[in-house]
Amino acid sequence: MSAVPESDVTRVTNSFRRVGSRVTRKATIIAFFAWLFAVFDFIMFGTLLPQISASFGWDNAMASLVSTLVSATTAVIALAVGPITDRIGRRKGMILTVSGTAMASALSSVTPSAPYLIGVRSLGGLGLSEQAVNATYLTEIYAVTSDEKIKRRRGLIYSLVQGAFPLGVLLASAWVAIFLPVIGWRGCFLLAVFPAVLIALMRRGLRESPQFELELQLRRLRKQGRAAEASELARSYGVDERPAAPLAAIFRGQALRNTLVLGAAWFINAAGMQLFAVLGTTVLTEGKHVSFTNSLVLLIVANAVGYLGYVAHGFLGDRLGRRNVIAFGWIISGILFALMLTVANGTFAVVILYSLGLFFLVGPYAAMLFYMGECYDTTCRATGTGFLNALSQPGAIVAGSIVTAMLASGSNWAHATLLVGAVGTFVSGFVMFGARKAAVLQG
Template identity: 70%
Template sequence: MQPTYTGGVKAFPSIDARTTRKATIIAFLAWLFAIYDYILFGTLLPDIASHFGWTNETASLISTLVSVVTGIVALAVGPVVDKIGRRRGMIMTVTGTAVGSALSGLAPGAGYLVGVRSLGGLGLSEAAVNATYLNEIYDVTEDEKIKRNRGLAYSFVQGGWPLGVVVAATFAAIFLPLVGWRGCFLLASFPAVIIALLRRGLKESPQFELQVKLSGLRKQGKHREAAELAQEYGVDERPAAPLRAIFARGSARNTIVLGFAWVANWFGIQIFGVLGTTVLTEGKGVSFTGSLIMLIVINAVGYLGYIFHGWAGDKFGRRNVIAVGWLISGVLFVIMLTAASGTFVVVTLYSLGMFFLIGPYAALLFYMGECYQTNCRATGTAFLNALSQPGAILAGVISTAMLASGSGWNEAALVVGAVATVASGIIMFGARKVDTPSAPLAEQPGKVKTDRNEVNG
């Protein structure tokens, strides 16, 4: 339920520039430390496996089980946020990150560790909640620069992923020798607690506040008043279950296509992002300490990928920028795994691969928010975001099977990571383009409109 930009429709209350920028900065910090916690597990996995005496196959299985429980929790976040609000939802996700980090440091064994890492599903949903909230805030902000370049502005927030990886790798390199992997998890919980407290001062989006008013009128039996109020703001007042709404006419195609794209692309994320240290140590023969240093360089370059793709999405259309980026990434990883040798060449190709693998998520998360109406926006973005975990699960199952059958990590990364990344780029071309106030002309044909207008089928 974004503001209508045609005449005769009442505008939502505006959000001043200072509040908009504050919300953007806090969203960035929350996502950075959510990813910090999420990636810290993958970064420390070789050391955790050594501590418990796990084989490569066992470690891969544990990682897969963690993906299962993470996905279950992440899937439930969207409907909850569409019910309780964006502000409360953001407090919930970052609090879950803090608790998950603290409990992970106390793990006595594999079963307990898998259970507490399920709270990582709250942190993983941070991006979906951020995209939902900022999509609505940027639509009504008085900051015209952000409104015109909303994709670029959001890219700085979503760029918390590679920076979170850098922080996790740096943190592990510094503190692992001093406090061990348990201490690393315990220390990781403190920043998330601080961010949860900061979020208490954020304002709820006016679009969701109107949704609450409409819902309240319906519960009181005042359906005519609800219809009149909705018409006043130019929104659809008809109630609908959020999960059903994202598969309704006008939304179903993008939900299905984006779902398959998420699953396929997360094969690459799981291999090259989450398990990057394992790929470098086992696949390319890099030392564990050396792999941490390489990940810092690789993800610093990856952050630039977010800024580039956020800017490019505003200029050339988010769907095309996402698809082309993933195609390029897959090709670069194929070359890195099959032909590259030597530190410089491996780091260069890995860095460029991550630039085009994770960078498009700056455009993707914001694009998803534009695909849905207010009553199901958090559900749609969180549902798609949660589908990353089936991708991670399948990637883990296939990788574990390949390793158990005698293949090495290099072969597993090629088949599971690089090829699937190429496939995700091809799938993305099946999504519809979105019509927004700032959309480039390239996004006008065959468009999907948000709830400021009717939604095309």
């Protein structure tokens, strides 16, 4: 199996001016908290869905339909974020995504009906894109940082950032458990606005990546009619001197294979993410007959274990190759969730299998997001990562539609989740073997 061809992250590291250790660590910390609160808002919707459904009198099929339509509208927004970020820059793109998180929470708190909720939750596509923009920015920053400790362990360090996913789920579960009895589901959404606004303000102090600064300089030269100078400058940095539309670039040449394979893997794996991560409370309450209160406690425990999964997969990805770590993780996860749904009896068995299932389901995304950043050049990196990231939503739509149809025809949550979520997670692992192994990035 051949390796991913070198992107400009690999080729031109020594040509760019270095980013200092302080700037690198500041960017890492802010990226962590931005993703934490984006996940917090995204998961809080799924966690509160049973309560929202009860307040509006929706049955299981209606709740599943709302969730599916939210995924559809979210996908439309998420698909646009990558090309926008490749156009306006990483820094502005990151401000845009976290601002969208704040707006989604604020508007959700005043929901009067299902159509309104579906519309405002589409803004969650901005928050969902947070991880793709983070991966784009940090891939570039880590390649040119003067902090050798981070550079040598960039996959592991990025896993700490991406690990905000299970911590965001944990925070959302704890937040709901504490505040739901006091201020209701509307108040839970409203309070979530403030941390997202704070992160948006903090991001204004970040600097743009050197790679994108070069891209802006090349654009200015071409716009001024100085194409020869632009080509010479691009060659001196080892980047692609041919300007191209970002979306077209990810479907041509050596980028095409991984775009297709990783896109398919994201699409299929979305079934597991939608059912076991986003709709975890619904699966546990309806599928395993766990009380809503106990399901929140279970989610807190499981996602604490899930964070360790991110760190473990980030560490192993640096050493064993990101592709293989992702593939085996998802295969194991599918098996564990199938066992939870079919043979687990009692709270203890459900907690163990659900926790381990999340360990191997969400953990590989630490390797996946960084791996995606390695696959593309600066001109299309945000578009590539954003496109792949957005495919999770069509995958969630298809999974949700199948589950909705199964529930409407008389099936139960356990059976539907087994056939759609556990099997989908298992299959997505095998799809990953079709991708190229990640190139080892040299400092």
